[in-house]
Amino acid sequence: MATKSNSDTKTQALNLAKGYLQTLGFNGFSFQTIADALGIKKASLHYYFASKEEMGLAVMEDYIEGHKVWAKKVHDLPSKIKLEKLIKGFCALSSKKRDMICPVGSFSSDFNTVTPKMKKKIKQFHFLIRDWLMETLEQGKKEGTIKRSLDTETGADWFLSTLQGAIQIARLRGEQDSLKKIVDTMLENFHGK
Amino acid sequence: MATKSNSDTKTQALNLAKGYLQTLGFNGFSFQTIADALGIKKASLHYYFASKEEMGLAVMEDYIEGHKVWAKKVHDLPSKIKLEKLIKGFCALSSKKRDMICPVGSFSSDFNTVTPKMKKKIKQFHFLIRDWLMETLEQGKKEGTIKRSLDTETGADWFLSTLQGAIQIARLRGEQDSLKKIVDTMLENFHGK
DNA sequence: GTCTATAGCGGGATAGAC
DNA sequence: GTCTATCCCGCTATAGAC
Numbered sequence: 107m108a109t110k111s112n113s114d115t116k117t118q119a120l121n122l123a124k125g126y127l128q129t130l131g132f133n134g135f136s137f138q139t140i141a142d143a144l145g146i147k148k149a150s151l152h153y154y155f156a157s158k159e160e161m162g163l164a165v166m167e168d169y170i171e172g173h174k175v176w177a178k179k180v181h182d183l184p185s186k187i188k189l190e191k192l193i194k195g196f197c198a199l200s201s202k203k204r205d206m207i208c209p210v211g212s213f214s215s216d217f218n219t220v221t222p223k224m225k226k227k228i229k230q231f232h233f234l235i236r237d238w239l240m241e242t243l244e245q246g247k248k249e250g251t252i253k254r255s256l257d258t259e260t261g262a263d264w265f266l267s268t269l270q271g272a273i274q275i276a277r278l279r280g281e282q283d284s285l286k287k288i289v290d291t292m293l294e295n296f297h298g299k
Numbered sequence: 300m301a302t303k304s305n306s307d308t309k310t311q312a313l314n315l316a317k318g319y320l321q322t323l324g325f326n327g328f329s330f331q332t333i334a335d336a337l338g339i340k341k342a343s344l345h346y347y348f349a350s351k352e353e354m355g356l357a358v359m360e361d362y363i364e365g366h367k368v369w370a371k372k373v374h375d376l377p378s379k380i381k382l383e384k385l386i387k388g389f390c391a392l393s394s395k396k397r398d399m400i401c402p403v404g405s406f407s408s409d410f411n412t413v414t415p416k417m418k419k420k421i422k423q424f425h426f427l428i429r430d431w432l433m434e435t436l437e438q439g440k441k442e443g444t445i446k447r448s449l450d451t452e453t454g455a456d457w458f459l460s461t462l463q464g465a466i467q468i469a470r471l472r473g474e475q476d477s478l479k480k481i482v483d484t485m486l487e488n489f490h491g492k
Numbered sequence: 493g494t495c496t497a498t499a500g501c502g503g504g505a506t507a508g509a510c
Numbered sequence: 511g512t513c514t515a516t517c518c519c520g521c522t523a524t525a526g527a528c
Contacts, residue, residue, distance in 0.1 A: 131411075133327070134326070134411065210471070211407060212407075212408045213408065214400060214404060214407050214408060214467040214470075215323075215325070215400070215405045215407060216408055218324075218398070219323055232468070232471060232472075257480075259480075260477075260481060263477045263480065263481050264485065266468060267460070267463075268457065268460050270468065271459065271462070272456070272460035274404065274407040275456065275463065278406075278421065279422065284453075287452075288453060288456050291454075
């Protein structure tokens with residue numbers, strides 16, 4: 107309560123939007139959905155967000171800022187721990203009854219239906235994570251926990267593809283065991299001399 | 300023209316639906332979209348498909364039958380070639396201007412918005428491919444092209460996750476180089492003693 | 493800041509003529 | 511088999527009262 111209230115309507119709406127985005131996709135929820143959850147009328151939401159696109163952009167911006175804050179927090183940790191923490195974040199999404207997928211992945215099918223501005227923001231978030239992953243893999247190579255033979259760029263892309271795909275497949279199946287096994291196997295393959 | 304015409308309206312509609320599914324997602328196209336492409340009215344499509352759900356089910360059934368036919372065709376080939384052919388199929392989706400993603404992946408964000416029957420069909424298709432992959436990895440182990448140390452189940456899941464994620468990321472970025480590099484790196488990791 | 497009311501569109505779906 | 515016409519619904523968005 108020192109800085110910003112977490113319970114003001116705009117913040118609540120934003121958080122609800124993030125949840126719905128990751129469970130139903132951007133086209134799977136509406137102002138009505140959020141308004142119902144908040145107990146207000148959908149027209150009232152336009153006071154905070156002029157359009158759904160604007161809300162979508164705010165949501166993506168929130169993810170971007172969130173990652174930046176998180177990245178600072180883990181900055182001094184060893185690569186191995188950082189990667190584990192990133193994965194834990196992904197796995198938490200799909201755990202028991204949350205039924206969420208990765209924000210970037212949630213746009214996978216809707217991607218061709220959103221505005222150019224939205225596309226740009228989604229890409230921006232994707233590349234932010236990718237850059238962080240590349241740095242972290244480089245760090246791991248220096249620390250001797252990541253194979254030097256693994257190309258950093260391809261490694262980061264493979265890592266992201268695997269996580270994004272595995273979390274979707276886990277939800278499709280309604281289980282999380284596969285996700286954990288895939289991730290463990292991937293890490294074993296990335297680790298080494 | 301011996302068996303079934305490929306140009307009858309129902310078949311054309313089905314093929315259009317498959318294309319739109321993989322580019323726009325299931326909720327991203329409508330009867331109107333297909334009707335426009337065919338040059339008929341949307342009401343006429345209800346003559347072939349009672350509902351959109353029924354059309355969706357027919358689309359998934361078509362993928363399932365298509366895979367079964369394909370699997371028979373490649374049945375006697377070595378594992379290594381089979382895997383390459385499967386991957387080639389995936390990569391062809393995203394190549395130049397097709398802009399498609401994998402059918403299963405196209406439901407990733409829409410999954411929680413479709414009917415139980417649809418969910419079941421999507422799962423059925425997913426497990427069909429997965430079973431085929433597991434068999435093919437086993438075959439590869441016998442033929443000495445796939446590492447024996449790789450758990451078959453986890454390997455198949457990892458393979459699928461990677462492909463599904465990588466093709467989505469390639470489309471997001473508007474390039475295909477990453478997809479090729481990821482796939483090559485994955486195959487290198489799967490191959491071995 | 494939240495409301496009611498309404499406009500305009502596009503979706504799925506049906507009835508019935510041709 | 512394809513058409514017109516129509517229905518009902520949910521969506522985004524706006525205007526203006528409170």
